[in-house]
Amino acid sequence: xxxxxxxxxxxxxxxxxxxxxxxHRLPSEHELARSFGCARMTxxxxxxxxxxxxxxxxxxxxxxxxxxxxxxxxxxxxxxxEAELLAAGVSYAYQSLERRVRRANAADAAALGVPPGTxxxxxxxxxRAGGRPHALEERLINLQAVPEARAERFTDISPGRWLLxxxxxxxxxxxxxxxxxxxxxxxxxxxxRNTACLTIERNTWRDEQRIxxxxxxxxxxxxxLVARFRYGAA
Amino acid sequence: xxxxxxxxxxxxxxxxxxxxxxxHRLPSEHELARSFGCARMTxxxxxxxxxxxxxxxxxxxxxxxxxxxxxxxxxxxxxxxEAELLAAGVSYAYQSLERRVRRANAADAAALGVPPGTxxxxxxxxxRAGGRPHALEERLINLQAVPEARAERFTDISPGRWLLxxxxxxxxxxxxxxxxxxxxxxxxxxxxRNTACLTIERNTWRDEQRIxxxxxxxxxxxxxLVARFRYGAA
DNA sequence: TTTCTGAATATGTCTAGGCATATTATGATT
DNA sequence: AATCATAATATGCCTAGACATATTCAGAAA
Numbered sequence: 233x234x235x236x237x238x239x240x241x242x243x244x245x246x247x248x249x250x251x252x253x254x255x256h257r258l259p260s261e262h263e264l265a266r267s268f269g270c271a272r273m274t275x276x277x278x279x280x281x282x283x284x285x286x287x288x289x290x291x292x293x294x295x296x297x298x299x300x301x302x303x304x305x306x307x308x309x310x311x312x313x314e315a316e317l318l319a320a321g322v323s324y325a326y327q328s329l330e331r332r333v334r335r336a337n338a339a340d341a342a343a344l345g346v347p348p349g350t351x352x353x354x355x356x357x358x359x360r361a362g363g364r365p366h367a368l369e370e371r372l373i374n375l376q377a378v379p380e381a382r383a384e385r386f387t388d389i390s391p392g393r394w395l396l397x398x399x400x401x402x403x404x405x406x407x408x409x410x411x412x413x414x415x416x417x418x419x420x421x422x423x424x425r426n427t428a429c430l431t432i433e434r435n436t437w438r439d440e441q442r443i444x445x446x447x448x449x450x451x452x453x454x455x456x457l458v459a460r461f462r463y464g465a466a
Numbered sequence: 467x468x469x470x471x472x473x474x475x476x477x478x479x480x481x482x483x484x485x486x487x488x489x490h491r492l493p494s495e496h497e498l499a500r501s502f503g504c505a506r507m508t509x510x511x512x513x514x515x516x517x518x519x520x521x522x523x524x525x526x527x528x529x530x531x532x533x534x535x536x537x538x539x540x541x542x543x544x545x546x547x548e549a550e551l552l553a554a555g556v557s558y559a560y561q562s563l564e565r566r567v568r569r570a571n572a573a574d575a576a577a578l579g580v581p582p583g584t585x586x587x588x589x590x591x592x593x594r595a596g597g598r599p600h601a602l603e604e605r606l607i608n609l610q611a612v613p614e615a616r617a618e619r620f621t622d623i624s625p626g627r628w629l630l631x632x633x634x635x636x637x638x639x640x641x642x643x644x645x646x647x648x649x650x651x652x653x654x655x656x657x658x659r660n661t662a663c664l665t666i667e668r669n670t671w672r673d674e675q676r677i678x679x680x681x682x683x684x685x686x687x688x689x690x691l692v693a694r695f696r697y698g699a700a
Numbered sequence: 701t702t703t704c705t706g707a708a709t710a711t712g713t714c715t716a717g718g719c720a721t722a723t724t725a726t727g728a729t730t
Numbered sequence: 731a732a733t734c735a736t737a738a739t740a741t742g743c744c745t746a747g748a749c750a751t752a753t754t755c756a757g758a759a760a
Contacts, residue, residue, distance in 0.1 A: 234712075234713060236713080236714085248634055248636050260740055262740080271714065271716065272717095276742080290741065291723075291740085292740055292742070293722055293738085293739055294722085294724075294740075296740085308542035308640075396535065400482055400483060400484045400535065401535070402482050405692065406542075406692070407691065407692050408664070408690060408691040409691075410644040410663055410686040411644075411662050412646075412662040426660050427646065428662035429644055430643060439482075452643060452644040452645055452646070455643075456641050456642060456643040457641065457642040457643075458640070468743060468744090469743075470743080470744090494710055494711085495711070505746065505747095506711095506745095506746090507744075507746090508744065510712080524712090525710085525752075526751065526752040526754095527709055527710050527752060527754055527755095528752085528753060528754070529710060529711080
């Protein structure tokens with residue numbers, strides 16, 4: 233284990249176990265370098281890592297101070313449905329239900345964040361796991377950003393995969409919510425009306441330009457999202 | 467802007483805009499140092515930041531290689547309910563519905579991850595926003611880990627806040643799911659039976675020791691989780 | 701051809717020092 | 731007492747060089 237990591241761990245312990253409470257000021261880099269017997273830059277690397285993890289705040293002249301624990305922050309991994317199912321050893325298939333090129337109406341424009349009239353590709357499809365409906369996907373693709381999507385049929389390739397391979401994205405936003413299945417959703421997912429479903433909406437950007445908006449609907453018994461977080465660790 | 471950050475941004479652009487596709491090998495640190503006219507350590511800092519963001523993978527002798535885009539990873543912030551409501555300018559109150567000290571039964575043991583028979587504190591409470599029910603909370607606290615909770619009544623202080631201030635935690639796991647409100651949930655939240663609800667379950671550890679398990683239930687129209695992610699940025 | 705061994709190479713880490721800059725503390729002045 | 735200029739200080743960033751270590755590549759040996 234490299235020296236700076238040892239120092240990082242040693243300082244981290246003091247913080248997460250409460251020995252150095254929030255607000256406590258750490259010794260200066262010079263002092264730490266002396267006490268650990270290393271160069272100041274090595275200490276700087278360890279303290280920088282603590283700051284990256286938001287365990288401490290560093291300000292010139294003011295020094296390095298222990299932060300209050302963050303509320304509840306977590307890294308959420310929203311996996312590719314296909315990869316997830318294949319990893320679980322379940323067969324996967326994508327089935328196209330609707331495909332339409334149109335000029336964005338008001339709802340499209342709001343969801344995708346483009347001016348009304350922009351050409352969009354609207355797709356609805358079903359992800360099947362082991363032959364049974366697994367999730368319903370409603371997607372809008374901005375054809376100004378991804379003109380080559382116009383030529384693609386998406387009859388049995390998931391548009392998510394297709395896009396992920398082709399279009400580099402720089403920013404994404406997820407919104408997670410619950411909804412009661414209406415008649416259409418219930419029919420397509422082969423569940424009873426009013427069954428609670430988990431929905432994940434995702435907006436994707438490439439440098440200010442909107443690429444796609446997608447809403448994936450999972451029946452409540454088929455999916456949960458898991459997010460794990462270790463306080464002050466990579 | 468510091469030099470290493472300029473270099474980081476310059477390299478990042480090449481990657482996220484597809485100029486350097488996945489699999490592409492970057493010039494060596496020495497070459498980059500020469501072309502940017504700086505010391506190797508400055509390049510190392512920039513490349514290290516790219517690696518932290520998982521934009522590249524670095525291996526000795528093999529060099530630095532552009533990664534395939536990550537599936538869909540996001541930073542999820544699950545805010546403290548009270549802070550969230552107060553920030554929105556809505557009044558907040560916590561109302562205790564049940565409080566019971568008992569030895570863990572099978573369900574408690576499974577949820578909290580402790581052996582059956584361990585003393586636990588089981589709490590049920592309602593978060594109210596503007597006087598109306600906002601979320602239902604079901605919590606188990608491991609009294610072996612937090613003995614001082616036995617003395618606390620939790621009649622009008624939210625146990626989440628109380629714990630957050632007192633107990634340093636090192637690891638947390640969230641699970642997000644949807645469920646149909648049963649009769650009890652519906653009554654307590656003043657919603658109709660079968661209304662879809664978003665549930666967030668959270669397990670908290672302190673160095674291997676389980677501290678608490680909590681499930682928060684939100685009616686579908688009262689809450690959505692938002693997670694944002696910038697590809698390759700802090 | 702295959703396998704092994706050593707050389708080359710890129711990164712990983714570290715040192716010892718330097719200048720820059722933000723912020724705080726201090727002391728002088730009003 | 732209040733304000734302001736100045737000095738002290740801690741971090742932020744950087745250089746130039748060094749040794750360590752993992753990995754690959756090329757050539758030698760079987």
